[in-house]
Amino acid sequence: MPEGHTLHRLARLHHRRYAGRAVEVTSPQGRFDASTVDGRVLRRAEAHGKHLFHVYGRDAIVHVHLGLYGTFTESEHPVLDPVGQVRMRLVGETHWTDLRGPTRCEVLTDVEVKALRARLGPDPLRRDADPERAFAKITKSRQPIGALLMDQSVLAGVGNVYRAEVLFRHGVHPLTPGHEIDRALWDDLWSDLVVLMRAGVKVGRIDTVRPEHLPEVTGRAPRRDRHGGEVYVYRRAGLPCLLCGTPVAMAELVGRNLFWCPACQPS
The missing domain is CATH 3.20.190.10 (MutM-like, N-terminal)
Structure with a gap:
């Protein structure tokens, strides 16, 4: 989708x-x-x-x-x-x-x-978005943050790719309960989503890998996937983490595949 x-x-x-x-x-x-x-x-x-x-x-x-x-x-x-x-x-x-x-x-x-x-949550790409609305729901919930980020009534526009990637970029395990996400971490997650999604609008694909981890810098092979874009964990189950080499894990959460690095995103 x-x-x-x-x-x-x-x-x-x-x-x-x-x-x-x-x-x-x-x-x-x-x-x-x-x-x-x-x-x-x-x-x-x-x-x-x-x-x-x-x-x-x-x-x-x-x-x-x-x-x-x-x-x-x-x-x-x-x-x-x-x-x-x-x-x-x-x-x-x-x-x-x-x-x-x-x-x-x-x-x-x-x-x-x-x-x-x-009925929709705030959209990181809209100027009228109020991230406080999303945080108020997240901080009261025992649901995993990986599920809450995909709930369109909590946060509008985030899908499986942005969910997996923003959690990796901030070292957050996707099964962390929402009420354990503090204000500082939420502010960082929201700000990063704004930056990543605006870049997605500009170029027409999802790129989440920081400049220092790009193929031309690290010497690794570029990603080969019909979805395009350089990512850390999305659809990379079993492959080595780009940062630590640990195999990327995958599980199902609310009917969707979940990707994370067990070492970079400890539970």
């Missing part, structure tokens, strides 16, 4: 290409009613966590959640016939965008969007 930086990157792209102009919105697949937004001016595109919003007015906001299989494809004119099951198509003056396979694609009102966002 795409993590928050991907949705913010899409929001910026769609805002740049379509905002301020009338947009043709259709559903070639027929599973999305575009009639309330077709031909209207797109005011802005924005994201909160893993949710994307195309705002046409207080009465018409397209909400998209990509889920596991949703994808956007971006193209320049000329507009071609739909290929596959296109849930939503946007056509602007110079570009067109197709959406396939999302978990959610629906038109909401401003009131409904506010209610949806109220």
